[in-house]
Amino acid sequence: MKQKMKIAIFASGSGSNFAAIEEACKKGELNAEIVLMVTNKPEAFVVERAEKASIPVAAILPKEFATKDAYEEAILHALRESGAEWLVLAGYMRLVGPVLLTAFPSHIVNxxxxxxxxxxxxxxxxxxxxxxxxxxxxxxxxxxxxxxxxxxxxxxxxxxxxxxxxxxxxxxxxxxxxxxxxxxxxxxxx
Known part of the structure; x- marks a missing residue:
């Protein structure tokens, strides 16, 4: 069997799609491993879901950065540390900008x-x-x-x-x- 794809899931809400993907990975129905959950809303229920599943969370707030590029550079740093190969958006309520699009060409799905x-x-x-x-x-x-x-x-x-x-x-x-x-x-x- 091929090696599991390392994915980072981006979510801003309750995380029902996150939970479904996590369950599919756990059951072997999806040949992937969730290496990081990225959110712009640390209070979102998806954070609790990720923590319960022992998946690392990067809660990064856009308002803490002067520009969108600086915000995405912080996300990119976390993604590189996690080894993520694909970005999987699951109710992420922000437009992805040039920093992430350039770093993950044709490897971001929504x-x-x-x-x-x-x-x-x-x-x-x-x-x-x-x-x-x-x-x-x-x-x-x-x-x-x-x-x-x-x-x-x-x-x-x-x-x-x-x-x-x-x-x-x-x-x-x-x-x-x-x-x-x-x-x-x-x-x-x-």
Whole structure:
């Protein structure tokens, strides 16, 4: 079997995708090892999840740096120390900038709760519901300098549930975890 891919997960919230990836790694369903969890929100529940799983956490606050580049240089230092080979965004609510894009070319992946290019950015589920669409979905894509504009790797359609944002978000979460794991497996086996 190929050596496990060393990944750093970036998250800013509850970390349900982090937990799903961590579980898949533990069960051997994803040939990867999470070497670092990066967050810009030290109070986020994902930090507790990472600590419980004995995964090192780099909680780095953007406001402590004069520039975005300086902020990303601090993250890059932590990533280099961890030996991370891929950056996996899982609810990380910041745009990745040139420092990380240059250090990890074509090795940063994100999951987004819509069928991109429709409904990029924040509140994609809310955007889909307010636009009255019947189908939305999940997209896994490589990260570039734009907002959810990178090369699409995988997509899965999800029906909008009765125009209800919460029910639709639940349906999307049910699809996200499997799609992300499967897509990461394909990426890491290339």
């Amino acid at each position: 999951i987004h709760p819509s069928l991109l290019p429709s409904f990029p950015g924040k509140d994609a589920v809310g955007q889909a519901v307010s636009h009255g669409v019947k189908v939305t979905g999940v997209t896994v894509h490589l990260v570039d300098e734009g907002m959810d504009t990178g090369q699409i790797l995988a997509q899965c359609a999800v029906d909008v549930v009765d125009g209800d944002e919460d029910k639709t978000a639940e349906a999307i979460h049910a699809v996200e975890h499997g799609l992300y794991k499967d897509t990461l497996n394909k990426l890491f086996s290339q």
